[in-house]
Structures are given as C-alpha cells and as structure tokens.
Amino acid sequence: MRTASTPLRRTDAAKRPPAAGSGAGSAPARAPAGPIHRMARAGERMSVVVQRLSMPGRVLAILWTCLLLLAAPTHAETFDYRLQARELAPGAWVIVGLKEDFSFANGGNIVNTGFIVGREGVIVIDTGSSKRYGEQLLAAIRRVTPLPVVLVVNTHHHPDHFLGNQAFPRETLAALPDTLAAIRSEGEGFNANMYRLNGDWMRDTEVVVPTRALAVGRQRIGGRDVELLALGGHTIADLVVVDHDSGTVYAADLVFHGRTPTTPHADIPLWLAALDTLERLPTRLWVPGHGEPTPDTRALRQTRDYLGWLAQTIRSGAESGQDMTDLFQTPIPQRFAGMALAKEEFRRSVVHLFPAAEQSVLEAQRTPTPK
Secondary structure (H helix, E strand, C coil): CCCCCCCCCCCCHHHCCCCCCCCCCCCCCCCCCCHHHHHHHHHHHHHHHHHCCCHHHHHHHHHHHHHHHHHCCHHHHCCCCCCCCEEEECCEEEECCCCCCCCCCCCCCCCCEEEEECCCCEEEECCCCCHHHHHHHHHHHHHHCCCCEEEEECCCCCHHHCCCHHHCCHHHEEECHHHHHHHHHHHHHHHHHHHHHHHHHHCCCCCCCCCEECCCEEEEECCEEEEEEEECCCCCCEEEEEECCCCEEEEEEEEECCECCCCCCCCHHHHHHHHHHHHCCCCCEEEEEECCCECCCHHHHHHHHHHHHHHHHHHHHHHCCCCHHHHHCCCCCHHHHCCECHHHHHHHHHHHHHHHHHHHHHHHHHCCCCC
16 A cells, blocks of 8 residues: 555545645645546546547547446445455454555555454454545444444554544554554654545544554453564554454555555565564464455465565665666566556555665675775
8 A cells, every 4th residue: 555644624635735745845736626526527628629529539539438437436426435344254354455556436445454353342453544434344343243342453554554543432542652653753644645545535534543552462352362463564563463263363564465565664674574473373364454365374475475576676776786767677577467556566665665775785885895
C-alpha cells in the first residue's frame, strides 16, 4: 500500500487540506469530486470531442464511452466495501482485500483485516482505510457474533491499517509504543493523502491514535490463547498476532502473497530477520497483510525471495554507478512478474531505497583501505 495526513473534522473530501509532498506547492489542491460529479465532467468533455469527429468516429467514441460506463464499479455510489468475512479455522476470521493500489474505485479496500472470536470477546486485527471501512468491518463482525470487542490492534502505522479506528471503542484500541508514536507524527499526513487517493470514501475519517501500549508475549485475551510478537522491518514496528488455539498467524505486512511488497519505511535486513523468526513458529495458517491466506509458508518464501532480489538489485545498481532512471529499466524476474503491481512497486522501492544504497557505496569508496 502506498502511504499517504489532519485531526480536523472532515465532512466532505472537498474540505481536506492539500497533502504535504503532494506536489501542490503553495496553491490549494482541488478537491477530488465524488464519482457522480467526475462522471458528469467526463461526459461534458466527451460531448465536445465527439462533435468534432466524423460520423464513424462518433459511433466508435459513443460505443467506447458506453463500455466504460458499464465497467464502472457501481458499488462506489453506495460506498459499500462488500466485506466478506471468511473463517479460516474455528474462531479465526479474515477479510481479504484487493491486490490493488488505493483508488476512487476501491476506496482503499486493499488490506487484509481479521478478527478472532473467543469465549468472552473479540480481538480485531487492523481496522482498514477509512471510517466507513471500520464501520463495515464492525458490521461484518456483528454478523458472526454478538460478543463484545475487547481488543483492537493496529499492527503498524500505515493508513490502511488504522484509519478505521473511529468505529471501535477507544478504550479497546492498542498498538506497539513505536507504532503509537508514528501514528501521532505521521497519521495526519497519511489521512490527508488518503482523501486525495480515495475521495468521498474517506468522508468524516479522522485520525484516532490508540491509547494503549501493547504488552507483548503469550496471554489470554477474550478467552483465547494469543501471542503478540513485536518485530520490524516493514516499518519501525510490526506487530504479529498468533492465535495458538487455531494455529493462525496474522502476520500483517511482514508477509505479502501474490502482491508485491511495499517499502516506504522498510529496513530490508531487519525485515528478512523477522521472516526468519516467523518461519520458526509452530503454526498452520498464515494471514498476510495483502493477498490470500495460505496453509503453509509459501507467502513467507515469496516475500523473502522478492526482498532479497530487490536489495541485491538496488545494491548492485549503486555499485555499478547506475542512477534511478537506469534502475527503473531493470527487468522483473519471471518468478515475480505474476505478482500484482510488480513494476509499479519496484519503481517505488527504487525511489525509497536507492538513495541510502548509493550513499553507502559512496561512503565505502571514501573509506581508506587498511594496509
């Protein structure tokens, strides 16, 4: 997921401030219109173009416009994420997001969220990308159980994992201490950019920082045998939730499956070490942050393989004197070509990671070789 920042109350996407680093400069950014307004403006522009075409050209243009309208995601008009909870094992549930970028069409529904139902209550793992998502997640939980939500964890500080917090009781919200600090410092910037990327899906979404710092370790929560692991590598702090009663690991964005990993805050050596830790867990089911859950470690292996290739490619490019533009042309290995957004995320990762690799090479060249 691409990262995206305000605690001002929002009643419409048109009222959000321009995002820092959005390229808007000092001029105020134009608010993204709702789907109906965007379609109307597109229709007006198309009518002008059509009038200038020959008759065969007009026919083709009209047919093409009709196809686009038929293909438009109608659920965007009702802002329905169509969340479908799946029970992977007794009491262990997941809602699988799309393997896409944030967009006006999907409203940010690109993340896997989950919940664990114990005898005494429900543990929620991440709350999604907006207030609407959080509310619809809670409704999906209520279709499964009337038990109270006793704990809501934000696994890390990327916006699709915490911007649904408003839907849940504040006293249940919790995260690792470094995640709390990161949401405080970066949450508003993420939120503003999410308004830009997802438009009216974000209506009324505000940043709610969890009030509880999580205690890691194995413990009983809601009548469930759960272990909370504090790792890192995808971000400064990555929480993993292990449900020992079902053998299910909610690995969040330390693991991707069929979707190219994102790296805006990545420390790849630390990330690879975290994957080694995860692979040693005695578990049966793996829930990645993005992509389909698996009954084995294939998602871990795929994530590790990609990160290793990415780090080596960027390091080799820096050592050989390439620049970012050169690296952008690097062919994606066939074993990764089928992963969603492979080209797009590779280019973003070059932007994220190449400057540090280049600096490391330059510093090594300036260091005298011991005699």
